[in-house]
Structure formats: structure tokens, C-alpha cells
Amino acid sequence: xxxxxxxxxxxxxxxxxxxxxxxxxxxxxxxxxxxxxxxxxxxxxxxxxxxxxxxxxxxxxxxxxxxxxxxxxxxxxxxxxxxxxxxxxxxxxxxxxxxxxxxxxxxxxxxxxxxxxxxxxxxxxxxxxxxxxxxxxxxxxxxxxxxxxxxxxxxxxxxxxxxxxxxxxxxxxxxxxxxxxxxxxxxxxxxxxxxxxxxxxxxxxxxxxxxxxxxxxxxxxxxxxxxxxxxxxxxxxxxxxxxxxxxxxxxxxxxxxxxxxxxxxxxxxxxxxxxxxxxxxxxxxxxxxxxxxxxxxxxxxxxxxxxxxxxxxxxxxxxxxxxxxxxxxxxxxxxxxxxxxxxxxxxxxxxxxxxxxxxxxxxxxxxxxxxxxxxxxxxxxxxxxxxxxx
Numbered sequence: 001x002x003x004x005x006x007x008x009x010x011x012x013x014x015x016x017x018x019x020x021x022x023x024x025x026x027x028x029x030x031x032x033x034x035x036x037x038x039x040x041x042x043x044x045x046x047x048x049x050x051x052x053x054x055x056x057x058x059x060x061x062x063x064x065x066x067x068x069x070x071x072x073x074x075x076x077x078x079x080x081x082x083x084x085x086x087x088x089x090x091x092x093x094x095x096x097x098x099x100x101x102x103x104x105x106x107x108x109x110x111x112x113x114x115x116x117x118x119x120x121x122x123x124x125x126x127x128x129x130x131x132x133x134x135x136x137x138x139x140x141x142x143x144x145x146x147x148x149x150x151x152x153x154x155x156x157x158x159x160x161x162x163x164x165x166x167x168x169x170x171x172x173x174x175x176x177x178x179x180x181x182x183x184x185x186x187x188x189x190x191x192x193x194x195x196x197x198x199x200x201x202x203x204x205x206x207x208x209x210x211x212x213x214x215x216x217x218x219x220x221x222x223x224x225x226x227x228x229x230x231x232x233x234x235x236x237x238x239x240x241x242x243x244x245x246x247x248x249x250x251x252x253x254x255x256x257x258x259x260x261x262x263x264x265x266x267x268x269x270x271x272x273x274x275x276x277x278x279x280x281x282x283x284x285x286x287x288x289x290x291x292x293x294x295x296x297x298x299x300x301x302x303x304x305x306x307x308x309x310x311x312x313x314x315x316x317x318x319x320x321x322x323x324x325x326x327x328x329x330x331x332x333x334x335x336x337x338x339x340x341x342x343x344x345x346x347x348x349x350x351x352x353x354x355x356x357x358x359x360x361x362x363x364x365x366x367x368x369x370x371x372x373x374x375x376x377x378x379x380x381x382x383x384x385x386x387x388x389x390x
Contacts, residue, residue, distance in 0.1 A: 024092075027077070032253040033045065048110045090119055101113075114149070115134070117151055118151055164192065205246055205247050279311075291331050338352060339376050
């Protein structure tokens with residue numbers, strides 16, 4: 001009977017004729033296939049698939065029983081082996097995977113990564129074994145290709161902790177409009193964190209996803225009253241489902257290609273409109289550097305050599321806000337960080353973020369976050385959780 005399953009995001013039907021016994025699944029996936037297809041053409045890709053398929057099919061004759069093979073477009077295969085003895089069945093599967101990997105490397109222009117499930121019994125054995133093998137072959141996103149992965153021993157791996165951050169370099173490159181540099185910095189970071197003990201493909205993707213959200217925040221033009229990104233505007237320009245597509249990627253080379261295309265768009269969304277956007281960038285940087293001072297529109301205008309009217313016009317046209325609201329947002333951002341991360345009294349925090357009067361800070365904080373500074377510290381201090389602006 002046919003049992004539908006999914007391999008690497010593609011539906012595939014495999015035959016499971018035996019009604020008893022054990023079953024092992026082998027998944028084979030051509031390495032760097034999509035990048036090779038783009039660089040060398042569809043004819044090259046079709047030729048590599050045909051050669052690999054021919055080898056995979058020929059090697060079935062060396063296996064006992066009735067092994068089954070199914071092609072999963074565009075570059076993967078699923079092989080099922082059934083038998084009564086788990087150790088023998090697993091040895092046959094691992095032997096087949098090793099021979100296939102070696103012959104593909106010797107006889108074609110590509111390499112192939114394979115994964116082997118554990119033996120499974122019962123009515124759901126095909127789905128269970130296939131799911132296990134697919135999860136194993138995705139390890140090449142972390143550990144690399146041209147090898148054989150076996151599921152045994154992975155379940156007890158401790159969760160990893162992010163060893164380093166990349167936001168400083170990433171943010172600088174995005175602000176400079178250097179999409180290629182941003183991707184290179186992120187690629188080097190991925191290489192380093194992938195070597196961390198306990199990192200899984202899903203965990204690595206989540207970490208990358210967090211960096212992409214940071215990139216969108218840095219690149220975003222529009223800001224809310226508290227200085228945070230306007231995510232409604234961000235996702236109007238760049239759909240969230242495009243970011244979620246990353247969770248289907250299991251190839252490092254394709255991941256970098258995808259990131260390159262993504263960052264071209266992220267950088268494009270914040271490309272300055274000369275000369276106004278360049279001037280506004282200078283104004284924003286001046287505010288970020290001097291928000292704790294008695295900052296006025298005229299002071300900023302004098303510092304960047306333009307008129308106050310022109311700055312007001314730029315804030316309204318480019319960011320949809322006013323100078324004062326933007327300044328307040330920057331100050332509120334720093335105020336909430338100090339409330340959450342320090343024990344400074346409100347009076348000291350007011351002075352550090354540019355307000356001579358603690359009362360003024362309390363009024364603006366309440367207006368922005370719908371809670372007083374004291375209530376905010378009580379509920380959010382030390383937790384890293386922030387309410388949204390009201």
C-alpha cells in the first residue's frame with residue numbers, strides 16, 4: 001500500500017508492502033545542488049541527477065530482500081529496506097549509503113549526503129523512519145555535506161548557548177548600505193556558531209532568524225513613538241513568510257545565496273534618498289549621541305548645518321513623525337533599559353536621558369508605555385520583557 005510522506009519539503013509516496021518486520025529508511029541528497037544549477041545551468045543539473053539516480057538504482061541489486069527507491073524532486077532519493085533483524089538491516093543500510101556516497105563522488109561532478117534511520121516496526125514505521133532520516137540529513141546545514149548521518153545518539157544532545165553576537169558589525173554594515181559585507185559577516189558568524197557543541201539545524205535557523213529581524217529593525221525607516229521599529233511598515237515591505245522560508249533550507253551554500261538575495265532587498269528598503277535621507281541619517285546619529293543633553297531642534301540644525309524647518313520636513317516626509325516625538329522615543333528607549341537593567345532611582349534616570357525634571361520623565365513614560373516607571377521596573381526589571389507603546 002502507498003503511504004504518503006514528506007521528504008525535504010516535497011511529498012513522496014513510498015511502497016510498504018510488508019505487513020510485519022522492521023524497516024530502515026535511507027535519504028540521499030545531492031550537495032550544493034541549487035547553487036550548482038544556478039551557476040552551471042539546468043542541463044548540468046539534470047545530468048548530475050540522472051547519473052546519481054542510475055548509481056542509486058544499480059546499488060539496490062546488492063541488497064537483500066526487496067529494497068525500494070523513490071526520487072524526490074529536485075535532488076533527493078528515499079530508499080527503504082525491510083527485514084526481520086535490526087542489526088543486519090542497519091548494517092545493510094549503512095553499507096549501501098557508504099557505497100553510494102563513494103561512487104557518486106568518483107563518477108559524477110557532485111557529492112551526496114546520506115542519512116540512515118534506526119530500524120522501526122509497526123504500522124507507522126515508514127513515516128517514523130522517514131521523519132528520522134530527514135531530520136538527520138538536515139545536519140549538513142551545521143556539520144557539512146559529503147558524509148553519512150545516523151540518527152542514533154542525537155536525542156540526548158544538550159541545548160547549545162549562543163557563543164557570540166554579530167549585531168555590532170551587522171548593524172554598521174547595514175547602515176553603510178553594504179549588503180555584500182553584511183552577508184559575509186553573517187556567513188562568518190554562522191560558520192563559527194555552527195561549530196558550537198549542541199547546535200542543531202533548527203537552533204541555528206532560529207539564531208539566524210533573530211539576526212534577520214535585527215537587520216530589518218536597523219533598516220526600517222518608520223519608528224513608533226517609543227523609538228522602536230514600525231513592524232507593520234516593515235512587513236508591508238517585506239513579508240514574514242519570506243523569512244519563514246529559511247526553515248526549509250538545509251544547505252549552507254543555498255542559505256548564503258538566499259541571504260545574499262535577502263540582504264539586497266533589506267538594504268534596498270533603506271537606501272537613502274539623496275540628499276535628504278543622508279541629512280536625516282546625520283540628524284538621527286546626532287540625536288543618538290546627544291539625547292542625554294538639553295537637545296533642541298535649533299541645536300541639532302546648527303550642528304548639521306541645515307535649517308530647523310528642513311529637519312522638521314525630513315522627519316515628517318521620511319519617518320512620518322516629528323523631531324520631538326523621535327527624540328522622546330530615543331529617550332524612552334534608554335529610560336526603559338535603565339529601569340530594567342539598573343537600580344538607579346527615577347531621578348537619576350531622568351537626568352541620564354535628558355530630563356531635568358523626574359516628573360517630566362514620569363509623564364512621558366506613562367504616556368508612551370501606559371505604565372509608570374516604578375510599575376515598569378516592578379513588572380519588567382531583569383526579565384528582558386518590554387511593553388509596546390500605547
